[in-house]
Each structure stands twice: as structure tokens, then as C-alpha cells.
Amino acid sequence: MKQTDRVKNLCETALxxxxxxxxxxxxxxxxxxxxxxxxxxxxxxxxxxxGGKRGAVAGGIGAAIADIVSGYTIWALPSLICKxxxxxxxxxxxxxxxxxxxxxxxxxxxxxxxxLTQGILYxxxxxxxxxxxxxxxxxxxxAFQAVxxxxxxxxxxxxxxxxxxxxxxxxxTDGKGAQTC
Numbered sequence: 001m002k003q004t005d006r007v008k009n010l011c012e013t014a015l016x017x018x019x020x021x022x023x024x025x026x027x028x029x030x031x032x033x034x035x036x037x038x039x040x041x042x043x044x045x046x047x048x049x050x051g052g053k054r055g056a057v058a059g060g061i062g063a064a065i066a067d068i069v070s071g072y073t074i075w076a077l078p079s080l081i082c083k084x085x086x087x088x089x090x091x092x093x094x095x096x097x098x099x100x101x102x103x104x105x106x107x108x109x110x111x112x113x114x115x116l117t118q119g120i121l122y123x124x125x126x127x128x129x130x131x132x133x134x135x136x137x138x139x140x141x142x143a144f145q146a147v148x149x150x151x152x153x154x155x156x157x158x159x160x161x162x163x164x165x166x167x168x169x170x171x172x173t174d175g176k177g178a179q180t181c
Contacts (some may be wrong), residue, residue: 005156010156012049015057016046017061017062019042020043020062020083021039021058023040024070038148040118042059043147046058047091047095047114048088048171052092052095055088063079064079075125085121086117088114093114094110098110098113104154111149115146115161119143122138122140123139143170161173161174
């Protein structure tokens with residue numbers, strides 16, 4: 001890999017770290033289950049544009065920084081692990097065309113699998129940190145957050161793939177990109 005490609009990859013990953021951070025730290029909205037943010041949707045988008053590994057780095061680090069800056073330092077390490085795992089699972093499933101799926105169906109199945117992975121890992125942390133009752137109470141909020149993230153990311157990725165930014169996607173959903181989902 002050329003030095004210019006390394007610098008480009010580093011800059012893209014750093015940009016997505018910032019985008020994930022902002023999506024979690026700033027863009028929050030109330031829900032019946034607490035609050036939701038668009039950070040997960042930015043992680044899903046990072047996977048499509050950077051791939052699973054760099055998407056995991058961006059998602060994990062961006063979420064951990066948001067937790068630290070927000071005063072939820074206890075959640076920084078769990079967020080790093082859970083968000084990175086979510087991106088790695090999604091990226092691996094897309095890369096390997098799990099179950100022979102393609103296009104938007106593969107994207108959605110992979111995002112749901114990533115969201116479930118994140119939810120299960122967060123449940124383990126909730127249980128370890130606060131006990132069974134807190135872990136059970138967190139399930140609905142985690143599920144809501146994942147669903148919101150998938151919907152927002154799907155809409156944004158579909159819109160971006162109709163622009164000149166499509167060339168920056170590693171995985172596209174229409175079968176006409178560099179690599180298709």
C-alpha cells in the first residue's frame with residue numbers, strides 16, 4: 001500500500017471517528033425508552049464506506065470518546081467493544097455474502113446481525129455492572145436504538161449512493177459499486 005493510500009485511509013477513519021462521536025454526543029432525541037442518537041447509523045454507514053475493520057475502529061473509538069466526554073466513562077470500554085463488534089459482524093457478513101444474499105437484503109440482514117451482537121454484548125456489560133434487573137430493563141432501549149440506527153443508516157446510504165459520493169463506498173446496495181452487498 002502506498003504512503004498516500006495509508007494517509008487517505010487514516011484521514012477517512014479519523015473523519016468517521018468524528019462523525020460517530022458527533023452522532024452520539026450531539027444528535028440525540030428523546031424516546032419513550034430514554035433517548036436515542038444517530039451514532040449507530042453512522043457506524044453502519046462507516047462499514048459501507050470504510051469496510052468492517054476500519055468501520056469497527058471508527059465506531060468503537062468514536063463511541064468511547066463520546067462516553068468519556070459525556071461523563072459516562074464507565075461505559076467507554078463497553079462501548080468500544082460493543083460498537084466495534086457490531087461493525088465487524090456487519091462487515092464480515094457483507095464481505096462474505098452470508099447465506100448467498102445480495103443487495104439491500106444482505107445489507108439489512110448484516111446490520112440486524114451487527115445490532116444483535118451489540119445488544120447481546122451490552123446486556124452482558126449491564127448485567128456485570130448493575131445486575132439482572134438493570135440488564136433486563138435495558139433490553140428495550142438497546143433494541144430501539146439498533147432499529148433507529150438501521151433505519152436512518154439505510155435512508156442515508158441509499159441517498160448517498162445516488163450522488164457522486166457513491167465512489168467512496170466500499171460496499172454498495174445496488175449491484176453497481178466497487179463491491180456490492
